[in-house]
Amino acid sequence: MGLTLAQKCIANHLVSGDMTVGSEIGLRIDQTLTQDATGTMAYLEFEAIGVPRVKTERSVAYIDHNTLQTGFENADDHRYIQSVCKKHGIYFSRPGNGICHQVHLERFGIPGKTLIGSDSHTPTGGGIGMLAFGAGGLDVAVAMGGGTYYITMPKMVRVNLTGKLSPWVAAKDVILEVLRRMSVKGGVGKIIEYGGDGVQTLTVPERATITNMGAELGASTSIFPSDDVTRAFMAAQGREADWIPLQPDDDAVYDEIIEIDLSSLVPMAACPHSPDAVKTIAEIGAIKVDQCCIGSCTNSSLTDMLKVAAILKGKTVHPDVSLAIAPGSKQVYNMLAQNGALADLIAAGARILECACGPCIGMGQSPNSHGVSLRTFNRNFEGRSGTADGQVYLVSPEVAAASALTGLLTDPRTLGDAPVISMPQAFLINDNMIVPPVSEADMDTVDILRGPNIKPFPHTSPLDETIEADVLLKVGDNITTDHIMPAGAKILPLRSNIPAISEHCFTRCDPEFPARCKQAGKGIIIGGVNYGQGSSREHAALAPLYLGIKAVIVKSFARIHVANLINAGILPLTFVNEADYDDISLGDKLSLPDIRQKLQNNEPIYLHNHTTGKDIPLFGGFSSRQIAMLLAGGLLDYTREQNNG
Numbered sequence: 001m002g003l004t005l006a007q008k009c010i011a012n013h014l015v016s017g018d019m020t021v022g023s024e025i026g027l028r029i030d031q032t033l034t035q036d037a038t039g040t041m042a043y044l045e046f047e048a049i050g051v052p053r054v055k056t057e058r059s060v061a062y063i064d065h066n067t068l069q070t071g072f073e074n075a076d077d078h079r080y081i082q083s084v085c086k087k088h089g090i091y092f093s094r095p096g097n098g099i100c101h102q103v104h105l106e107r108f109g110i111p112g113k114t115l116i117g118s119d120s121h122t123p124t125g126g127g128i129g130m131l132a133f134g135a136g137g138l139d140v141a142v143a144m145g146g147g148t149y150y151i152t153m154p155k156m157v158r159v160n161l162t163g164k165l166s167p168w169v170a171a172k173d174v175i176l177e178v179l180r181r182m183s184v185k186g187g188v189g190k191i192i193e194y195g196g197d198g199v200q201t202l203t204v205p206e207r208a209t210i211t212n213m214g215a216e217l218g219a220s221t222s223i224f225p226s227d228d229v230t231r232a233f234m235a236a237q238g239r240e241a242d243w244i245p246l247q248p249d250d251d252a253v254y255d256e257i258i259e260i261d262l263s264s265l266v267p268m269a270a271c272p273h274s275p276d277a278v279k280t281i282a283e284i285g286a287i288k289v290d291q292c293c294i295g296s297c298t299n300s301s302l303t304d305m306l307k308v309a310a311i312l313k314g315k316t317v318h319p320d321v322s323l324a325i326a327p328g329s330k331q332v333y334n335m336l337a338q339n340g341a342l343a344d345l346i347a348a349g350a351r352i353l354e355c356a357c358g359p360c361i362g363m364g365q366s367p368n369s370h371g372v373s374l375r376t377f378n379r380n381f382e383g384r385s386g387t388a389d390g391q392v393y394l395v396s397p398e399v400a401a402a403s404a405l406t407g408l409l410t411d412p413r414t415l416g417d418a419p420v421i422s423m424p425q426a427f428l429i430n431d432n433m434i435v436p437p438v439s440e441a442d443m444d445t446v447d448i449l450r451g452p453n454i455k456p457f458p459h460t461s462p463l464d465e466t467i468e469a470d471v472l473l474k475v476g477d478n479i480t481t482d483h484i485m486p487a488g489a490k491i492l493p494l495r496s497n498i499p500a501i502s503e504h505c506f507t508r509c510d511p512e513f514p515a516r517c518k519q520a521g522k523g524i525i526i527g528g529v530n531y532g533q534g535s536s537r538e539h540a541a542l543a544p545l546y547l548g549i550k551a552v553i554v555k556s557f558a559r560i561h562v563a564n565l566i567n568a569g570i571l572p573l574t575f576v577n578e579a580d581y582d583d584i585s586l587g588d589k590l591s592l593p594d595i596r597q598k599l600q601n602n603e604p605i606y607l608h609n610h611t612t613g614k615d616i617p618l619f620g621g622f623s624s625r626q627i628a629m630l631l632a633g634g635l636l637d638y639t640r641e642q643n644n645g
Ligand code: MIC
Pocket: 037, 038, 065, 118, 119, 120, 121, 134, 361, 379, 487, 534, 535, 536, 537
C-alpha cells in the first residue's frame, strides 16, 4: 500500500510507535521555532532541562508578538531570549525582522523536514512541504534538547484541488471554503494533504496561506507536495540546494477525500466570531466597514502586499475607514520599499505598521466600539482584537483592499480587471537581522540576562492519590485559549510571569475565577466540545496550574491544549456520555477516587459528584508515557526523572 505525503515524512522521522491511526507515535524533530510570547517560557524550560546546546539541525527564536514596548517587560524578555540563543546554539531573529512563520518559510523551511514551533500556526511550513506542527513551549524545549516529539497518529485527509482560481479569488478563499465545509473541529486528529492538478497553479505563499489557516480546522497539520513551484520559490530565496521533490504515492490511501474546484470559488469572509462562520461576500452584503487590517502570518507575503498596493495605487482610503498594513517580514518590507509599492500604500493613506503580529494579537489597532473590522488574519474570536464588541471578518487581501476604498464590504470582482502580480525571480536576501549563536567553545562567555518580570516556572507536584475538589468553573462548547488566557497589549507582557498573568485567567468568561481559585486552593473545570481550540499558548495550562486546577473534564479537547495540560501535570478527562455534562454544576463537590492507582493500572475512571450523589464514567485515553508524565507532575518532572535514570 502506498504512502501519503505526510505518512512518508512521518515514516522518515519515526522514533517510536507505528503508524496506526489513533496510537501514539514519536517523531525526530529537525527544526524548531519559537516566538517571543511563548518563547520566554520555552527557554526557561529549556534551561531547566539542562542541555547545554540545542541538538536540532536548526532552531530559531523570533521576536514578533510582543513588539509594543510600553514598559520594560517585553524588552527584557527579548534581551533574555537573545542571550539564551547566543549561548545555547539558537538563531535569533531580531524584532523588526518579521513574523516567525513568514520568515521561516522564506529563510529556513526545507521540504520533507520536521518542524515544531511554540505557535499554533507553525503548519505554515506545510506550504513548502515541511511536516510542521504547533506545540506547547515545553514540547519545543524538549525537542531542542534532542528529545522526541509525540503525537497521536492522525487520519489522512486529501483535499483534491482542480481547476484554477478566477481573477480576484484568493488562496484565503480556498481555506475559507475548507473551513466552511469542515468547521473548526472538523480537522481534529487529521492531517490535511493538498493534491491534484490545481496545486501547480498555486504559489508557495498561497499554499502557505492555506496550510497556515489549517490550524483553524483543529488539524494536526496541513501539507502541500514539494514540486517545481516549490523549487522555483527556494531558488528565488537562494536556497535551491535545500529543495527535494516530495509527492504522495499514486496508490496512497486516504481516510477522507474532499474535492474543490478552484474555478468555482468566489470571494468569501468568515463572519464574527468564528473562522468557520463562512459566507460569500454577496451573501453578507455591503455592510459598512470601519477598519481594514492587512498582514499577519496568513497573508503578509510580498505578492499579497503587491496586490494590495496595485489596488490602492492612485486612490485614497475611504474617509470612514482606517487601513493598517503590516508586511510579514523585513524582506517583504524592503522589497516593497525598493520597487515603489510602499509609496503607493503610503500615498493611499494606509497606516504602515512594523512587520510583526500587531493587531492580530490585539497589540494595537483595536477597532472602535461595535466596529466592523475586515482582517486578512486567521482568527476572529470574540474580543481578540482588543475591542470586546468588535465585529471581525476574516477576508483575503483583495477584499480588504477593495473595501478600504469603498467603505463597504466589497466583492473585488466589481473593481474591473484584477492586478496581475508575478512571483519575483529573486528575492532580496539580507539576513543581517538574524543573529547566529556563538560557537560551543565560547558559550561560557555568554551571560543570561534576566529581568524582574521573569518569574520561574510554577511549582508542580506528583499526582494525588485521590483528587477532591469543587467545580470552580463550568463553560460551554468551543472555548478558545483566548478565553482561557487572553492576550492583547495589556496582558501579553506578563507571559514570563505566571503569578501575574494568572490574575487574567478566564476573566473573559468569569471575572471572579482567579479569586475563587485562590480562595479554594484547588479546583476542577468542566467544559464542552473542542475545549482549548486556537493558540498553542501553554499559559492556558500554566495559569490554571498556578491557580490550583487539578483536572479539566470536558466533552472533547483540542490537540495542542490537551498536550499542554498533560505537560503541566493537569489531568484532562472526557465524559464517556456527553449528557453527563448536564449533571454537574458550578460549586459541586467532586472526587476522582484512587485516581493515581487507576491510571497506573489502566482501570476505568469515574467521578463521584458528592453534591448530587452520582457517579459519572470518564475517559482518559492516555498513552503509558502520558500516564508516567501525569504521575510525575508534568513533562518537566518526567524529563528530569528520565535524565536522572
Ligand atoms: C495566536 O495567534 O493566538 C498566537 C498568539 O500566535 C498563539 C501563540 C501565543 O499565544 O503566544 C498561537 O497561535 O499559538
